[in-house]
Amino acid sequence: MRILRVSFFVCVFCLLLAGVACASSAPKTFDGAHAYQTYLIAQMNLGARPAGSAAGRATGDYILAQLKDAQWKTETQEFTFRNVPVRNVVGKNGEGRGPVIILGAHYDTRPRADQDKANPTAPVPGANDGASGVAVLLELARTLDVSKLKNEVWLAFFDAEDNGDLSGCVVAPPPCDNAPWHWSVGAEYFAAKLPVKPEFVVVVDMIGDADQNIYYERNSDPQLQQQLWEIAARLGFGKQFIAQPKWSMSDDHTPFLQRGIRAIDIIDFDYPYWHTTQDTADKVSGDSLERVGKVLQTWLENR
Numbered sequence: 596m597r598i599l600r601v602s603f604f605v606c607v608f609c610l611l612l613a614g615v616a617c618a619s620s621a622p623k624t625f626d627g628a629h630a631y632q633t634y635l636i637a638q639m640n641l642g643a644r645p646a647g648s649a650a651g652r653a654t655g656d657y658i659l660a661q662l663k664d665a666q667w668k669t670e671t672q673e674f675t676f677r678n679v680p681v682r683n684v685v686g687k688n689g690e691g692r693g694p695v696i697i698l699g700a701h702y703d704t705r706p707r708a709d710q711d712k713a714n715p716t717a718p719v720p721g722a723n724d725g726a727s728g729v730a731v732l733l734e735l736a737r738t739l740d741v742s743k744l745k746n747e748v749w750l751a752f753f754d755a756e757d758n759g760d761l762s763g764c765v766v767a768p769p770p771c772d773n774a775p776w777h778w779s780v781g782a783e784y785f786a787a788k789l790p791v792k793p794e795f796v797v798v799v800d801m802i803g804d805a806d807q808n809i810y811y812e813r814n815s816d817p818q819l820q821q822q823l824w825e826i827a828a829r830l831g832f833g834k835q836f837i838a839q840p841k842w843s844m845s846d847d848h849t850p851f852l853q854r855g856i857r858a859i860d861i862i863d864f865d866y867p868y869w870h871t872t873q874d875t876a877d878k879v880s881g882d883s884l885e886r887v888g889k890v891l892q893t894w895l896e897n898r
């Protein structure tokens with residue numbers, strides 16, 4: 596009985612060891628279903644997540660916890676803008692492996708669904724506009740093979756992207772003023788405070804639409820855009836990554852472009868639920884998250 600017990604423990608120990616070895620050596624590939632079911636749904640369960648709200652703070656805390664779980668070094672950048680507390684969250688990995696590449700997404704949601712004819716004062720749930728980009732970045736944190744990187748990679752989660760053009764008194768508590776807010780307040784602050792010039796910045800925003808059509812965004816760096824769309828075509832995603840210009844966007848890539856940094860915005864602006872109360876999880880698919888995630892993973896791991 597005693598021997599049996601010892602051998603049982605030895606067996607369990609060996610299995611554990613084998614499991615650890617297996618978990619650490621097996622290459623991980625981006626799993627869209629996991630990104631959707633874990634990271635996107637967790638954000639949606641927090642409700643609307645505008646900058647400065649309790650749910651926004653909880654979203655930042657959730658992102659920090661996931662980054663730490665995935666063994667990424669974390670930093671936060673906090674400031675107050677027009678009476679609203681703003682917090683950018685950053686994960687860093689591959690320090691010393693080469694020039695910095697930043698992948699960015701905003702995690703705040705718009706406090707007013709001003710494109711919604713029936714409910715213009717309700718908040719945007721932000722499944723695609725907010726949660727989808729964050730879900731892709733968190734799944735990359737979990738699955739990127741750091742040993743293959745030729746760059747230091749920063750995952751930047753920007754706050755306060757989506758208050759643009761709203762009255763200051765919609766966005767902030769009193770004392771407030773009615774002057775309209777800017778877009779990309781978090782990314783602007785982040786770009787202004789950069790301690791190094793990154794080689795590239797890639798922003799992902801609204802990329803989870805189940806009916807995915809990602810065109811070239813007209814302000815983006817043309818060479819980098821072409822390179823990523825070619826990777827998408829090689830992976831069989833040519834139908835969703837359409838190598839033609841369409842929209843011209845002001846988004847979280849703009850403050851970096853303004854500073855002479857090569858940046859692109861991967862965005863699917865053909866989304867009828869944009870800034871409405873219908874921007875809900877059923878409009879987003881894991882397959883769409885996976886296509887974007889695999890393009891970025893392939894690019895970063897094979898440079």
Ligand SMILES: [Zn+2]
Binds near residue numbers: 705757870
């Ligand atoms: Zn938006």
